[in-house]
Structure formats: C-alpha cells, structure tokens
Amino acid sequence: MKAAVFHTPGKPLSIENVSDPICGDNEMIMKVKQCGICGTDLHASDGGSMEPPKGTIFGHEFSGEVVEIGKNLKSSWKIGDPAVSLPFISCGRCKPCVNGNPFFCETSMQSIGMSPEVQGGYAEFVRIGLPESLKVPKGVNWNFASLVEPLAVGLHGVRISKFKQCHRTLVIGAGPIGLATIQWLRFFGARHIVVTEISEERKKMAEEMGATLIIDGKTPTEELVAIYNKETGGSPDIIYECVGSPNVIQNCMEIAAPFSEIILIGVCDKPDTFMPFMGTMKELTLKFAIAYLKDDFQFTIDMMEQGRIDPSKMITNQIGFDTLPETFESLKTAKDQCKVMICPNR
Ligand SMILES: [Zn+2]
Ligand SMILES: [Zn+2]
Structure with a gap:
C-alpha cells in the first residue's frame, strides 16, 4: 500500500510503497477515507522528546471502511461498515480497558501512528482493534466521522x-x-x-x-x-x-x-x-487532560447523528498523497489552516 513515512526530523515525509497491515484475530483492517493532520504529528516530526522511531507512519485521526475482519469478530462487524477507532490497540480485558479507557491499558497498549509497528492513517489501510472501534451511523458523513477524534479531545477536557x-x-x-x-x-x-x-x-x-x-x-x-x-x-x-x-x-x-x-x-x-x-x-x-474515553467518541458520534453538533467548518483543506509532504511541512508555520484532511484513497 501507499503511505507517508517519517524518516528523519526536519526532512519531509516520504511517499512510499510499504507492506499492507496484517489483521490479528481481534482486529480489523480499515480502508482509510480521511485522516486529519494533527499538531502532535507536526511536532513529533521535528524531533525532541516526542520523536518517533524511523519508519513511523503518522495518523491517529482517521475514519474509513472495514475491509477485513479478524476471525473472532465475524458476528459483530461486516465488510463495508463505516468506522472510527480510538488510536490504540489494547488488550480489551484489563480494568481500564473494560471501563472504556484503553489509553491506560495495563497489559499491551499500542498507539496507532506513533511507531513503525502500528502504522497510522497517513496510509491507504490501517489496522484497528475491536474494543476501540465504533460504528459510524448513516447520518454521520465522512467529514464528521473524521473529526470525531479531535472533538473527543475537547469533550474529554470539558468532562474532566x-x-x-x-x-x-x-x-x-x-x-x-x-x-x-x-x-x-x-x-x-x-x-x-x-x-x-x-x-x-x-x-x-x-x-x-x-x-x-x-x-x-x-x-x-x-x-x-x-x-x-x-x-x-x-x-x-x-x-x-x-x-x-x-x-x-x-x-x-x-x-x-x-x-x-x-x-x-x-x-x-x-x-x-x-x-x-x-x-x-x-x-x-x-x-x-490526556486523550479520551471510548464514551467521548460515542457521545460525539451520537451528537453528530442527532445534528446537535456541527464541526464541519473545521476542515479547511483535503489533500491526496501528491501534495502531502509539502502541505505537512507548511503547516508547521502556517496558522491560517485548521484541520487538513488526507484522503489516501481518492
Ligand atoms: Zn490529534
Ligand atoms: Zn487492557
């Protein structure tokens, strides 16, 4: 698949062909519809204490369609379901996970888009975990779905x-x-x-x-x-x-x-x-405040479905792989944009 890969701080991301993600038994593969460029990614790519390992594919604000389902999940999900996911793959069984707080998973938390092991949404496909995934209802369009993650960050801050x-x-x-x-x-x-x-x-x-x-x-x-x-x-x-x-x-x-x-x-x-x-x-x-609970995602989706919150104006640009590296670099200084969405499959 095609993806934007981070190599060295200060160097633009490089568009490359990388191997497709492999679906675990309790996981799914999502075909990425949109993925937001986040300030955290911009910041991390400049190096410092948040610098990710070489080969990382950023992207934790994604929405898309389920294209492959792990063998333990066939009953609850079907191919083609629109979905979003918290950007973590956790165990789903420990106390924080059961309480919808996978960021604090006590056994096996992996952050999507922060290391080469779990590549993020600046790619055609992304691997997601079942406990962290949510279905996107019909009334919520792709632009809204792609903004669930940043909206959930704000909601979590207000809620705590x-x-x-x-x-x-x-x-x-x-x-x-x-x-x-x-x-x-x-x-x-x-x-x-x-x-x-x-x-x-x-x-x-x-x-x-x-x-x-x-x-x-x-x-x-x-x-x-x-x-x-x-x-x-x-x-x-x-x-x-x-x-x-x-x-x-x-x-x-x-x-x-x-x-x-x-x-x-x-x-x-x-x-x-x-x-x-x-x-x-x-x-x-x-x-x-750190991240969000699964319910911050669900509440955001519910309010979008009911037409009670409309963040669509936050999206100020939608781009493909062709302009991704230069746009990513320009966002480090330009403050006239809000959310720039990468559309990897357009
Ligand atoms: Zn973010
Ligand atoms: Zn856990």
Whole structure:
C-alpha cells in the first residue's frame, strides 16, 4: 500500500510503497477515507522528546471502511461498515480497558501512528482493534466521522473539569483542540466562552464555533483580565489551556481567579517554570487532560447523528498523497489552516 513515512526530523515525509497491515484475530483492517493532520504529528516530526522511531507512519485521526475482519469478530462487524477507532490497540480485558479507557491499558497498549509497528492513517489501510472501534451511523458523513477524534479531545477536557452551565470560561488558543473545546462549552451551555487567539483566521473560526468574546492573544495579562471582567462581570471559573507551550501555565495562573481551575489540554514536551506561590495564594487547581474515553467518541458520534453538533467548518483543506509532504511541512508555520484532511484513497 501507499503511505507517508517519517524518516528523519526536519526532512519531509516520504511517499512510499510499504507492506499492507496484517489483521490479528481481534482486529480489523480499515480502508482509510480521511485522516486529519494533527499538531502532535507536526511536532513529533521535528524531533525532541516526542520523536518517533524511523519508519513511523503518522495518523491517529482517521475514519474509513472495514475491509477485513479478524476471525473472532465475524458476528459483530461486516465488510463495508463505516468506522472510527480510538488510536490504540489494547488488550480489551484489563480494568481500564473494560471501563472504556484503553489509553491506560495495563497489559499491551499500542498507539496507532506513533511507531513503525502500528502504522497510522497517513496510509491507504490501517489496522484497528475491536474494543476501540465504533460504528459510524448513516447520518454521520465522512467529514464528521473524521473529526470525531479531535472533538473527543475537547469533550474529554470539558468532562474532566468542574464545568457547570453557569460558569464563565476562558479558552487559551483556537487551534483545532481549542475550537473543539469551544464547541462543547457552547453545547453544554457555558455562560461566557472567552477565547484568546493570535491568528485572524482562527479568531473568525472561534466566533463561528460559539465563542462569546475573542481577545487578541498578544494582549498583556493585566489588560486581558480587565477586558474579561468588564465583559463578563467576573473572572473565569475555568481556564482551558489549548496551546501547550512553555510559559502558558504561568500566564493562566496570573489570569486565574481564586479557587478556579486550569485544565491543561495542550501538549507541552519542553521544561516549563511557574511560580507555585501564586497557585497557593489563589488555591488553584491544575489538571492535566490526556486523550479520551471510548464514551467521548460515542457521545460525539451520537451528537453528530442527532445534528446537535456541527464541526464541519473545521476542515479547511483535503489533500491526496501528491501534495502531502509539502502541505505537512507548511503547516508547521502556517496558522491560517485548521484541520487538513488526507484522503489516501481518492
Ligand atoms: Zn490529534
Ligand atoms: Zn487492557
């Protein structure tokens, strides 16, 4: 099959013919319809602590059609079923797996698209596990299905926070994860959804997705706090940090009201410093979010099917293998795109 392969940090992905994935007894093979390019992939390809081994095929935000079914699964799935999957292949039997939390599998968790052993969705076919797979109902089109993963990230962040309808919220950053978070906050009825963002294109998107106020991301903290208070009549009850770079935690702590909560959804793999005393004086809660539960995927699919959430505007480009390497490189600096979808079989 054709796939985009990572070799060396700083070098563009290379389009190659690689061997087809082999289906295990409790696994399926999916023909990839679309796979989102994620900031995590861009970041990992630049090297550093997240650098994947040579030969990795990225892609953990995919949807597609089942084309092969492991011998233990014939009754529950059929060829041609549209599907999405959490990007893990886990044991399905340990306590976290049974509780729908395969990321924390105690025996055999493998991440799809993070190593050469389990290649991801930047390819014509991808291998998925049964416990992590979900059927896509008729009312959910491919664009929606391909956005289930990033939407689930935002949903998980909101779900692990102390959020209640009446809360004032602040979302730092309107990249795909920030935009997903904004949509869920709107969905759940947040009173104020204030967003800070630098890019003009993303500001527009944040507004379309339900932000109630957008403040320029370069605004000095004191001024930002003043604007926030003036517009909402108080300070944020919860801050959702969706950027993931050094200094952002300290920034959030400066903005945060006493007793508020900071949910860290953005992924930062660099050392960072902040002043703990500030957290002490405000009795702040810092909470880190990782991935999602299977129900975050199912809830997202259900709400899409019912027409209660519509993230389709997040897709700003759809590409084939021909332009994949150059598009991937350009996304490392361009901030005018949101979700770029790879369509490996078009
Ligand atoms: Zn992602
Ligand atoms: Zn397990």
